[in-house]
Amino acid sequence: MAKFSIATVFIASISLLLALSNSFSLENPTDRRILVLVDDLALKSSHSIFFSSLQTRGFELDFKLSDDPKIALQRYGQYLYDGLILFSPTIERFGGSLDVAAILDFVDSGKDLIVAADASASDLIRNIAAECGVDFDEDSSAVVIDHGSYAVSGTEGDHTLIAADDFIQSDVLLGTTKIEAPVLFKGIGHSLNPANSLVLKVLSASPSAYSANPKSKLSSPPSLSGSSISLVSVVQARNNARVLFSGSLDLFSNKFFKSPVQKAGSSNKYAKSGNQQFVTELSKWVFHERGHLKAVNVRHHRVGETDEPAIYRINDDLEYLVEIYEWSGSSWEPYVANDVQIQFYMMSPYVLKTMSTDKKGLYHTSFKVPDVYGVFQFKVEYQRLGYTSLSLAKQIPVRPFRHNEYERFIPTAFPYYGASFSTMAAFFIFSFVYLYSK
Amino acid sequence: MGKSPTTKDDAQALFKSLRSAYSATPTNLKIIDLYVVFAVSTALVQVVYLAIVGSFPFNSFLSGVLSCVGTAVLAVCLRIQVNKENKEFKDLPPERAFADFVLCNLVLHLVIMNFLG
Numbered sequence: 125m126a127k128f129s130i131a132t133v134f135i136a137s138i139s140l141l142l143a144l145s146n147s148f149s150l151e152n153p154t155d156r157r158i159l160v161l162v163d164d165l166a167l168k169s170s171h172s173i174f175f176s177s178l179q180t181r182g183f184e185l186d187f188k189l190s191d192d193p194k195i196a197l198q199r200y201g202q203y204l205y206d207g208l209i210l211f212s213p214t215i216e217r218f219g220g221s222l223d224v225a226a227i228l229d230f231v232d233s234g235k236d237l238i239v240a241a242d243a244s245a246s247d248l249i250r251n252i253a254a255e256c257g258v259d260f261d262e263d264s265s266a267v268v269i270d271h272g273s274y275a276v277s278g279t280e281g282d283h284t285l286i287a288a289d290d291f292i293q294s295d296v297l298l299g300t301t302k303i304e305a306p307v308l309f310k311g312i313g314h315s316l317n318p319a320n321s322l323v324l325k326v327l328s329a330s331p332s333a334y335s336a337n338p339k340s341k342l343s344s345p346p347s348l349s350g351s352s353i354s355l356v357s358v359v360q361a362r363n364n365a366r367v368l369f370s371g372s373l374d375l376f377s378n379k380f381f382k383s384p385v386q387k388a389g390s391s392n393k394y395a396k397s398g399n400q401q402f403v404t405e406l407s408k409w410v411f412h413e414r415g416h417l418k419a420v421n422v423r424h425h426r427v428g429e430t431d432e433p434a435i436y437r438i439n440d441d442l443e444y445l446v447e448i449y450e451w452s453g454s455s456w457e458p459y460v461a462n463d464v465q466i467q468f469y470m471m472s473p474y475v476l477k478t479m480s481t482d483k484k485g486l487y488h489t490s491f492k493v494p495d496v497y498g499v500f501q502f503k504v505e506y507q508r509l510g511y512t513s514l515s516l517a518k519q520i521p522v523r524p525f526r527h528n529e530y531e532r533f534i535p536t537a538f539p540y541y542g543a544s545f546s547t548m549a550a551f552f553i554f555s556f557v558y559l560y561s562k
Numbered sequence: 563m564g565k566s567p568t569t570k571d572d573a574q575a576l577f578k579s580l581r582s583a584y585s586a587t588p589t590n591l592k593i594i595d596l597y598v599v600f601a602v603s604t605a606l607v608q609v610v611y612l613a614i615v616g617s618f619p620f621n622s623f624l625s626g627v628l629s630c631v632g633t634a635v636l637a638v639c640l641r642i643q644v645n646k647e648n649k650e651f652k653d654l655p656p657e658r659a660f661a662d663f664v665l666c667n668l669v670l671h672l673v674i675m676n677f678l679g
Binding site for chain 2: 530531532534536537539540541543544546547548550551554555557558559561
């Protein structure tokens, strides 16, 4: 009886836990709870359009001062948040137990992160960025200056307010609607670590940009210049955690969202900058409202059969099917592409075939098992810019013919059969002739 | 001018002497020779056939040709042993030589049948 009640309590608490953790899951990959760390709570009103767009999309924002001693990302080993927004460029040391290692652990466990730096970015923020392959300009007084494509304003300034329109060409990152107006940017530039293959430049500076202190005379060549300067970058880790780095906090501000923009040397004047569209679309990607793929219902069988065999024979004809869906923010939609490939793999791919799709998410192909036996794998390695990576592997052994499965009585071989039997007959006749001739 | 008739005459003389020498061969050795010629010519026919149709099925080709070649080799062995002019095997009775020949042939054809496919 006591055992029974303990089990009941256990099951009840498990189901309660499941009900409470209404968050990022395999079936619903969009984030829910987001911690926003700010230097100053005034940011809550100066960046309110960005925050309210997140809230209307269903995110629960939890604002905290970055030196709040009660900051905690996890409790009892469970993460309290699915995403973290660091709008605190000047903080030297977080309150509570949060530090660089804790933030990297957060990302390593598949959670998402947005980091905005600014002209006076602290070493802490630079360290987080450096760990993700983003190197902000080491000169702490340097900002990005562009005398070629600055934003035209009433007074002739120092050209640190940049109108950038060199976006990455990717619908999954920036949405299908083209961003017409340039994006206003005022802050520091960064370069990408060439050793990191996961980091992508989303918004790059124009070829005439450079990174320097605008108040002092330029005595030596700037360390960062031209379109190798990245203004906004993203990282998608191998565990599909997504991280956004921006060199400008003002990029997200109401002021930049609403201000008109005109790029120097261009007669096009836009009533509203591209910031709002750019930031909204990019945040959709970062918080897994777009570009999240899942593969389900992987199956294979011999052509003409429906059951999955435990083993194939060489030269069998087989069929392989997989369904791939993309998360649209509210439901799983069929993913349509013409470049999903299957490998039949043993040390190296023996078969590499592009699968055809029925446009409803089902991908299928059929091929002949090669004339080689051993332990093979069905492999789908699908890595496309902006999409979560799919990596499926399923092991399957392939056996040779059984001794009674070989072809027999082949017409081509009849002369050989004839020769063998005629030799036997000749031996028989020869024996008689040899023994009885005298 | 006088050279080529001389060569022709030489060749004719050679064949004539060979034929007369061979006619002196005992009948049982002649029978063995006929048997060897049959086996070797069957093997040659199969090699020509292989050159025409290709090497599939190769196991059948091997067993067909090896049965002919094996038979020829065993028959030559028998001929060496039963030849009266061969002093090396003068202690070996021809009955014993023939029994060896039959046994070896049985083993050969058993292997050939297994490999024929």
